[in-house]
Amino acid sequence: MKLKTIKATLTFLIGSVITNAFAANSCFEHFYDVQNMYTTNNFDATIAHTDSMGINLYALTHLYINNTPYTTWKSLNGELDGYALKGLKGIDFNKDREYVGAMLWHQSLIFDKIMHSQTILKNYECTLVGRTRISGRKVVVSKLSPVDDARYSFLIASDDETNLPVEMSVIAPSNALVTKFTVTAMHSVNAKNGSFPDDVFDSIKLNPKKDLSLAEIWPELTIPSYFALCDYGVQKMGNEMVDYLTFTDGLVDFRVYRNSKTTVMIPSATDGTISVFRKKDQFFEYAVAGEIPLAMSKIILSKIISNE
Structure with a gap:
């Protein structure tokens, strides 16, 4: 390739990068x-x-x-x-x-x-x-x-x-x-x-901030890097107290529940932007619920080996 052609190609590529960056900045503005x-x-x-x-x-x-x-x-x-x-x-x-x-x-x-x-x-x-x-x-x-x-x-x-x-x-x-x-x-x-x-x-108690340094993200979960832990605790569901972790990416959030295994379980459900996905392993039942696609819920529980 001739030197003039190389310079022209580089000029075009650099110009395209600058143009795309400007368009993105204008869009965010x-x-x-x-x-x-x-x-x-x-x-x-x-x-x-x-x-x-x-x-x-x-x-x-x-x-x-x-x-x-x-x-x-x-x-x-x-x-x-x-x-x-x-x-x-x-x-x-x-x-x-x-x-x-x-x-x-x-x-x-x-x-x-x-x-x-x-x-x-x-x-x-x-x-x-x-x-x-x-x-x-x-x-x-x-x-x-x-x-x-x-x-x-x-x-x-x-x-x-x-x-x-x-x-x-x-x-x-x-x-x-x-x-x-x-x-x-x-x-x-x-x-x-x-x-x-x-x-x-x-x-009304609106989820007061907690010391997140005291929380442990369960190793069996696969949490995308752009989501951060923002809440944790125990929630009463029926007659049982269920552990949960809540994550956010700054826009939406989802919650992962972990409780003892139950005999009846609906694997997944969606309602508009809100999805629920459940999975069992040998010891626990997990549920991911929140404002994320069902496909992402499946990724979050992908390391859990179901024994069903």
Whole structure:
């Protein structure tokens, strides 16, 4: 190859790397702006949540008071239930049943997590897909993809003028659509007119921080390097106290349970973005539950040899 050709090839390759890096940086800057706009604005919205089970409608209220975001999701499909968030700490409620309690997961929680300005994306790539129209609004579409190809990807459409989210699709590692959130209506509200139950948040134990140095990650688990231990303990399930470990990648989390073997077991189940996978060995029964694809749950328990 001639020297001039080599120089031209190197110039092209270097230019491509710089262009791709610039595009990625621009995409993340745009995504962070969408996060900030969502977190710091005051609005009411109607959200259509679509998955394989059908469509669920929610009334969403989001307020930003004293540098703290408050979010309430209320189901519009039957019972008056839902959840409320202070930051990303949540409580479940059901007014029909007069129930209020600490929340672990919810089908629409992934929307709040990815839109929250304090959410950290570890080992994700960002691509500006382009511009289009959704419900008559001009939108910019971004794609967030995990570098490991084992977690969910996200397609986010944001309003071209306000940078507020219009639609978010969750994509499985197989490229299948898992679930989609579409904002069908949104209007600004006055934060002073909102009332949030700070006393209720304060009265419910919302998983206080523990000394993680005292916890041991069970050697029989295969935990991806980008997930870190964030909680551990014992949870009562029926008549038994079950050990658990909780891990997060800064966006989603999952919990691994270990308890004595039972005679009845459903190996796996999925509900939107939430999956459950169980496996038994000679001594214990394990369950992985959380906001991760079923394929990743299987990886986490891959070293466990089933004796079924």
